[in-house]
Amino acid sequence: MRPIVALACPSCERDIRVELPPSTSPICSTCGEAGPWDGTGLTDDGGLTACLACGHPELHTSKDFPQALGIGIVVVAALLAPFTFYASLAVAGLLDALLYRFSPNVVACYACEAAHRGFHAKPRHPGFDRTIFERLRFGERAVMGSPMRPGGTAGAEDPEH
Incomplete structure (x- = not known):
């Protein structure tokens, strides 16, 4: 690069x-x-x-991570939380941690x-x-x-x- x-x-x-x-x-x-x-x-x-x-x-x-993407992940997880027994919040946290770890x-x-x-x-x-x-x-x-x-x-x- x-x-x-x-x-x-x-x-x-x-x-x-x-x-x-x-x-x-x-x-x-x-x-x-x-x-x-x-x-x-x-x-x-x-x-x-x-x-x-x-x-x-x-x-x-x-x-170097787009903040709007991170906020979007959390918003989608929060909207899905009542239907997924709040497991979507844990998935969002894990996804956010992985994206943060591998972002340059x-x-x-x-x-x-x-x-x-x-x-x-x-x-x-x-x-x-x-x-x-x-x-x-x-x-x-x-x-x-x-x-x-x-x-x-x-x-x-x-x-x-």
Whole structure:
């Protein structure tokens, strides 16, 4: 699988999918606007130290699983629960656990929310950290918020929840 970056168009907010290495700056197929591209956060072995779209060094790892599918499974199981003696809820839980286990990881940028798929796992980026998210979204108004780590999130520990 070739590395792919999915980023939002700055004009119409539709997804722009970029396969690496890009030949030119990414162009939105809907409106023709040029998307952001930094491209400097790639390591020699194919890992990420920063977002390839905006260059921000703080990234997080999550499962590449469509949330709507997970919610749909639970809703269908809940609707069937009275007719299946609630066994459908156990089946939904098992199915959800299996899908989660076998779903690939995606590395996402806190700043621009670009999704990086198919990149080398090293350096490892921690899971989502709400304090980083709030600091970037709300700035000085953030109730919580930790200062940026020197060098970003590459190789950092997972947040304590």
